Amino acid sequence: MLRVLVLGSILFIVLFLAPAALRAVLYWRAPAFDWRGADRSATGLLPAARLHSDAAVRVFAARTVSWRGIVAVHSWIVLKDRDAARYDRYDLTAWGDPIRLNGFDPDGRWFGQAPDTVFAADGDAAEALIPRMRAAIQAYRWRNVGDYRAWPGPNSNTFVQTVLAAVPESGAVLPPTAIGKDFPVDGAILGPAPSRTGFRLSFGGYVGLTLAWVEGFELNVLGGVIGLDFRRPGLKLPAVGRVGV
Numbered sequence: 001m002l003r004v005l006v007l008g009s010i011l012f013i014v015l016f017l018a019p020a021a022l023r024a025v026l027y028w029r030a031p032a033f034d035w036r037g038a039d040r041s042a043t044g045l046l047p048a049a050r051l052h053s054d055a056a057v058r059v060f061a062a063r064t065v066s067w068r069g070i071v072a073v074h075s076w077i078v079l080k081d082r083d084a085a086r087y088d089r090y091d092l093t094a095w096g097d098p099i100r101l102n103g104f105d106p107d108g109r110w111f112g113q114a115p116d117t118v119f120a121a122d123g124d125a126a127e128a129l130i131p132r133m134r135a136a137i138q139a140y141r142w143r144n145v146g147d148y149r150a151w152p153g154p155n156s157n158t159f160v161q162t163v164l165a166a167v168p169e170s171g172a173v174l175p176p177t178a179i180g181k182d183f184p185v186d187g188a189i190l191g192p193a194p195s196r197t198g199f200r201l202s203f204g205g206y207v208g209l210t211l212a213w214v215e216g217f218e219l220n221v222l223g224g225v226i227g228l229d230f231r232r233p234g235l236k237l238p239a240v241g242r243v244g245v
Contacts, residue, residue, distance in 0.1 A: 046058065056087070056122050058077070065111045075157050098143050155183075157178035157179060162185050176225035179223040183202070199212065233245050
């Protein structure tokens, strides 16, 4: 029994620390750059709004600024009503207006880092989601100056996760590198998972456990997530993200 516990502890340490160590090495070996002048231009992940008459919902995530990008991403939401002339991008940031509307290109690089598409819906599917997502944005609790905390939350990923929880049928899941997504905005220790297909246990976002069909199995330790994806078989690793199908 003791041998099993020792081997399990070693495996946990390797899975938890090795990905972060690898990312750290890659970061320190990369050329230095000034984040204040970093590229924030559009990436082409979205067509021009005038060419896309359908309603649209997107959730993007990109590695965050400076050394924090070793382990974490910044996520944001993009909404467009049918026949609208523009996309509306919503970010929660630590500076300026906490919920920033159209402060950056909808599919823009996040201080030089190109985003990945976390979730996409168009047409009727998007139209069904948008009203509740806008309502959740307006009702977001931690929207005042001084509320933002990079770790363990509430931060940009807490904001996006809260909005996604308002539309659980979307099946959208933030990546394991979205540190802050497990911060309990209502203060509850035990409650439903954001997808409503299981439960989440969280002690202030510092340590927690999620077990649900959509989210899979996720063990949160100090913001880092180790887990398994059941729906689309894969492994969730701190710093690296999701690896699998």
